Amino acid sequence: MSTQDTEGQGQEQNMQERSDSPIPSTSPIPSTQPPPQGSLLDAAISQLLKEHPSQGSRTYDSDHREHRDINLIHQVSIECQSGDTLIIVNFPQGYKNCKRETWTSKRFHANSENLLATGSKVFAQLLSPEGQARIRKRIGEPLPQKYVLDLTPSVEGDELAAQLMELSLPLGVRDWWMSKERLGISKYFVSGHDDHCPAHNEVPIDCKKTDEYIDHDMGREVLPKIDLDHIILSESRAILDYCPIRHRANIIRLVLAIQGHDLVLNSAPRAYTLTGIARILDCTNAIRDSVCTWLMVEPNTDFVDINTEAAFTMAWKLELSNVTRAAFRVLVVERALDTLAAEPRVDAARYTIFGRPRVDLSDDLQTVVQYATLKLVDRVQQILAKLKSDQFYDLLGISEYQKFVQTGNLIRSALSANTSHDTEQSPPEELCELSTRYTALLNRLLEYNGRIVCEAMDSSPGNDLQRDYDRDRRCYVPATRWNPTALIYKNFTDAQHLLTPTFWEELTSIPYAYTRETYPDHFLGDTIDAFNAKLNNNIRYLAPTSGDLFGIRVYDNFYFDLPKFRDQLHTAIERLMFIWTKPDSEAPLTRSRHLLLALSDEEFQYLPLWAGGFDDGTGGVFEPTVPDADLGPIGPGPAYRTGETVTTDVSSICQSDKTPSQASTVTLTAGRSLAAVPSNAVPTTINDGVSMGGTNTMSTSSIVMVDDVNELDDDTDDAFEFDDSDEISDEAWSQVEEP
Incomplete structure (x- = not known):
């Protein structure tokens, strides 16, 4: 076997080991060479093996990679002297590097072709003739290079303030170095x-x-x-x-990465x-x-669970769909738990209900999370109402x-048919007894429904699950702020329980938990037996046209099958x-296993298109839907009234607080608009969209009628004969009220 083959096997084996292997170096500039022939999987493996250093190579040693990174940043002016673009990064005075040497300004070379290949509008503007003229004028010295880029950050003004907000590290990011020993x-x-x-050498690792x-060495x-x-x-x-x-050091790293140098991501602050x-x-x-590799390599994925806001921010900036959606799940569910609480928590801004430290999101990201939270809260309340209803x-x-x-x-029909209203003759006694048994079983079934839902909400996670959740x-969560998961669950409202796995696991297990009182055979068995027994004597009333009144075939049509009911309920x-x-x-x-993270498209719709959402940048997903006119225009001209108003998908718990001046508008011909003010009177359509084998049930609140057509007098008949041409007269526009 050749040396090359031996190295290849070592590379494949090393890819499967995640513990102390470095992040593969990825080239920022896409290759112009065609992919190798064969399957896409073979091409992907080939590329990874190409980028992953071999064990026999000196660059495989991660310590060497880190030292190489340090030396390259300090000596970049010497190491990088080829390229048509001079990069300038000035450092402030009085700072020492890790070699106890003073940081000095850096001037090194790069290729403008690589900078422009990133698609950066900033680089394109800086490398333009106008941008170059401004830079050279500001530097004030003749420079022979074709291009000059001064990437030194601003030291004052709004630009500095914006960059401070962009680059300030949350506490969890600064302290993530502890995860080496802790996690x-x-x-x-x-x-x-x-x-x-x-x-x-003085910076501690442990x-x-x-x-x-106390080290238990467990x-x-x-x-x-x-x-x-x-x-x-x-x-x-x-x-x-x-x-x-x-x-400044990471500006240099970024430019070097664009030029194809190894990018070493060895800490959360650097990433x-x-x-x-x-x-x-x-x-x-x-x-x-x-960065995606750094976030997704296990067990460093704990960063997404623990520093969720930071991970969400990073993924949003880099348009990393998977990390964005995963972090979004956690943030939305945590906020929903706060919204569904019986009363606000004092420390809700600093910690989640389960104790995870929170940090502030930017306004645009906070808006996305808030809208999705309201959708989830609405969905939880709807399913809770259904679980508790008859x-x-x-x-x-x-x-x-x-x-x-x-x-x-059929029993009610039989009672009515066997009652003589002329002679006031009562129905047969045995049929009345069957009706009584039916009512008793119906009430018992409804009681059972409420009983099992309440029992599931009162349950606590099992010992094994509680140990896992607490761990x-x-x-x-440090010991000084510790509160067991089971105790937190115990104080939840009914709606909050629906966002915990314990509730659903308990509810699912009840139909087969034969040792409990709520086992269907224990809770319903006697009442079902009493009902079925009465069926034998009343089949002739329920199926009078059957030739086999007492046959098994006819009896099965009305018999309440408890085992079948139990199986169907569980399924x-x-x-x-x-x-x-x-x-x-x-x-x-x-x-985050103690949380239910199954968001639906209703919540994900607020994410951008690249993250699988519906936000195309216009902000349309954040606007309430204007109700359609079921009967079309009624009045003449553009200032018409609507007929019956159909229900919308606007959440009943997210009422609009917009004033008429904030209302959305409907654009008409000639570029004019009419104010469309959302109304809080529009009912909410309740439909979770979950088909359970039967028909989907839709319940609505009472519908508000606007200017009922039936109330119009005969003089308004000509209202339906309106001009549908594109031209709108000034006289018609004069009738339109200002928004």
Whole structure:
């Protein structure tokens, strides 16, 4: 076997090992060579093997990669001297690097072709003749290079303020280095030091513990290994939320990555900062794959669970669909739990209801989460109302119950047919007894419905699940703020329980839990037997035309089959549970198992198109739907009234607070508009869109009639004869009220 073959096998084996292997280096500039022949999978594997360094190569050692990165940034002026573009990055005075040397301004060369290949509008503007004239005038010295780019960040003004907001690190990002020891994440992903540090060797890799910490040495699988209260933050790890050195050093890294140099993402602050800089310079595609790899490599995916706002922000800037949707699930469900609470929590702005630390989102991202939260809250309240209503069995599509209801209709018909109104003769006594048994069983079934829903809400997670949930939450909740998951569940409202897996698992298990009082045979058995016994003596009233009045065939048409009812109930609830508890998660959210994350398209619609949402940038998804006119225009001209108003999909819990001046408008011919003011009187259509084997049931509130057509007098008949031409007269427009 050749040496090349040996290295290839080592590469394949190394790809399967995630613990201490570095992130593969990805080239930011797309290759112009055609892909290799064969399947797409072969092409993908071939590309990964090409990019992944071999074990025999010196560059395979991650320590060497990190040292190479440090040296390249410090010596970039010497290392990069070829290219038609001079890059200038000036550093502030008085800062030392990790070699205890003063940071100096950097001038190095790059190729303008690579910069423009990113598609960056910023680079295109800076490299334009107008942009070059301004840069050279500002520098004030003759430079021989074809292009000159001064990428030094602003030191004052609005531009600096905007960049500070873009690049300021949340606390969870700054402290993510602790996850190496606490959560078992490779140091090559999280332990990298800040660019402004006292000395590289003085920055600790492991956490410094308090005297209360006890090392139980219980193995890697027991996480977290250290409680947050038992960690003493080292001074060299207490980095600032914004650092001018970090900002400038990562500008250099970004330009080098665009030129094809290895991009080392060895810490959360570096990944977060590079994302912000790439967004500012409009070249996010240059680092998209590398940051996506950093976020999605396990077990570093815990970053999405624990620092969800930061992950959501990074993914949004880089247009990473999978990470965006996964983080969005967590944020929306957490906000929905707050909205559905009985009363507001004092610390809701700082911590989620399960104790996860929160950070603020930008206004645009906060809006997306808030709208989706209202949709989810509306959906939860609708399904809760259905679970508690007397339509419970119909909504689940349980045919045995529907057959029972039909039998009840026949009993009522038989009672009416056997009652003589002329002689005031009462119906037969045995038929009356059957009616009584039917009513008793119907009430018992409705009682059973409410009983099992309440029992599921009062349940707590089993010992194993509670241990798992508590362990996951220990990853971000210190002992001083600890509250067991079961206790948090216990204080939930009915609506909040629907967003926990425990409720659905308990509700699904009840039909087969034969040791419980709510086992259908225990709770309903005697009442069903009494009802079925009365059927034998009353078949002739329910099926008078049958030739075999007492045959098994006729009896089965009315007999309440308890085993069949039990199976149908379990299957229907299990199907509904699957919809609410089995999301096709885009990332392994292993620390959020105590939450139900199965969002629907109704919630995802507020995401951009690239993330699988419906927001095309026009903001249309955030506007309430204007109700259609069922009967079309009634009045003459553009100032017409609507007929019957049909229901809309506007949430009943999200009433519009818009004033007429804020109303949406409907554009007419000639560019003029009419105000369309959303009305809070429009009823909500309740339909969860879940087919349970029966027909979907739609319930609505009372419909408000607007200017009923029947109330119009004969003088308005000519109102239906209006001019439908494109021209609208000034006289007609004079009748239109100002919005």
